[in-house]
Amino acid sequence: MPERGDAMQPLSGIRVVDLTNLLPGPLATLMLVEAGAEVIKIERPGGDDMRGYAPQWQGTGAAFGLLNRGKTCLTLDLKSADGAARLRSLLEDADVLVEQFRPGIMAKLGFGYEAVRAINPKLIYCSISGYGQTGPRANEAGHDLNYIASTGLLALQPGPADRPVVPPALVADIAGGTFPAVINILLALRQRDLTGEGCYLDIAMTDAMFTFAWRALSGYWASGSLATSGQGELTGDTARYHLYPAKDGGIVACAALEDHFWRRFASVIGLDEALVDDKRDAAATIAAVGAIIASRNAAEWAPVFAKADCCVTIMRSLDEALRDPHFIQRGLFEHRARSAQGATLPALPVPVDPQFRDAASSEKASPPAL
Structure with missing residues (x-):
């Protein structure tokens, strides 16, 4: 299949206003960037906390650079009249707004869904939160470990009950926040093609955790038998x-x-x-x-x-996996990010097919400065 140029990217012409930080939202908007969208990342005065995370690369947090390359960053104080006015101006012709505040914060700032819909009825407004916008736990603070713990998913882990293991992957952040956000934004854009109307998306990271418990849920709902830690075909209960x-610890x-x-x-x-x-x-x-x-x-x-x-x-270490000829041949690490100083770093692999990316250059824009 021939590669596509920038003009043929599926999200060319789509403008996204990104009010997120840390991982779930920034990774979601990075995937939209990869497919051709213009993303304007709004940061509070002082910038995204992840800019200061170690290790640093070319003057910014390496993780920040991996997640936010290709975006334009603006510093706005949304509590000020000027900052609010500038955001309102951006939203007038935006296609998507992604925010990651606690429920109710955007409304307090004057940018709840109804207020924004009045500005731009075609806008897709996506809120990412831990427990969703409604329900008794909506305003509860949390991180990935809290979300998998509160949904019963962590209780299925196969480690000994007296020596529980912290999972190596942020399942709730990525599989419960990033991926559902991207999927539903794309569905909403397609629906807008048909109706001309925008919509509101309530992405709760905890909701998708029950999807990941599919095997345990099927057994529980069908038989009433509830799997516990280490039980179940896929959580250590079988030799298969x-x-x-091994002898050497492998x-x-x-x-x-x-x-x-x-x-x-x-x-x-x-x-x-x-x-x-x-x-x-x-x-x-x-x-x-x-x-x-x-x-x-x-x-x-x-x-x-x-x-x-x-x-x-x-089992391989991450370093060994990066050197695996299979992954190298598939070009997973050919995509690179370039810093303002000219240094390059492999770009974070994301599940966007290469045909939908910018084929004009193998190097994406540098991590955005404030």
Whole structure:
């Protein structure tokens, strides 16, 4: 498929006013930038907190640069008459507004949905918050860990109850905030094509966490049986979906769920035939597999599982993954951000197909200055 130039990007001509900070909103508007939208990021006096985060790169927080490249930044004090007037002017011909304040703050500033709709009835107004704009918990403070804890998702983690593990991914921020925001903004733009009207989007990061509990919910609603920590086919209750330490401390990630993969795995490691039926005594099978895996180093197991092709891999560090020829060949890290001083840094990979990006240049604009 031929690459598209800037003029053919699907969001060319779309102006987004971004009133978000930290992660969920900025990552959402970054994805819109990648698809051709113009994003004007409004920052309070002093700027987004993430500008000061370590490590620093070329005078700004590296994380800020990854999330906000390609945007234009304006400093506005929305509590002042001048700042409010400038925002009102921007909203008159904007297509999308994304905000991430606590519920009610935008209304206090004079920019609640009804007030903005009066300015521009075609605007798509997207609010991202932890618990949504309505309900008893709407104004409760929180971060990602709070959101997965309050929705029951964290209780499904497979670590020992007395040694709980903090997940490595910000699931609520990205999968509950960023992705639903982008999806619904695109749906709203399509709906506006049909109706000519804008709309209001209430994105609650906690809402999508129940989507991630799909397996536990299906069992609970169908049978009344509630999975707890470490229980369930996908949370450590079976030998087929388990993490096994190798002799050298490397981790073998086994996901041989289907019977043909499981039997292939059992065969190449030499599992006792009496334990292959893991439903008889799951704990015994897990222990036996664990002992076998622990008898050899991860590097010794790697070619065995690669040849067997049985949904079993060796856990890699992030550094090792960045050097994987597969991801390099797919061009995940070719996209780069350039600083005002001319230095470059790999751009954060985002799930926007390359055909929708600006094909005229492999380097996006530098992290925006205030």
